Amino acid sequence: MGVPLNTNEIENFNEMKNRILLVFAFITLGIGLVQAQTTLKIAHVNVQELVQTHPLLDSIQAVLDQETKDMEQIYSDMLTEQQTKMDAFEKESAGYSELMKKTKQEELLALAQKVQNYNQTAQQMLRQRNMELIQPVYQDVTAAISEVAKEKSITYVLDVSTGAVAYMAADAQDITELVREKLQK
Secondary structure (H helix, E strand, O other): OOOOOOHHHHHHHHHHHHHHHHHHHHHHHHHHHHHHHOOOOEEEEOHHHHHHOOOOHHHHHHHHHHHHHHHHHHHHHHHHHHHHHHHHHHHHHHHOOHHHHHHHHHHHHHHHHHHHHHHHHHHHHHHHHHHHHHHHHHHHHHHHHHHHHHHOOOOEEEEHHHOOOOOOOOOOEEOHHHHHHHHHO
């Protein structure tokens, strides 16, 4: 038989047993929470399709088309002016002195450079304008995706239009239509 325990030792033993049970309960609860948190709900969406079918895209395209047309008209006018001056130079150059020919050639080269610079600048401005106009569409699509994901308790949404999906199960949830509906509202 063992040595009988006094009251203090029994209380200490019970207190230690309660602490061990409490720590065990916290560990069990923690494992359960971790397991609950690792249950992921993943869906996919085609962002490019949503952008291309966004209600604002037609009006954005109309603005870009008009701005492109305006810039092309200016470019065309510049080319016409350049061609007219070149034709005039070719007709009249026989009667020019060497100094006059050199001066006119330099003017034509400067005009050609101006036309080329305008073309490059116009293209750059149109690209920048396109990005400026399309940015709110991407923001709208992103906001709608976030809303649908929150409503459906989705943990991750993958964009299949970027090709960044390594694997997609046959039963993966495609929320493209739900997001499109949200955008139509």
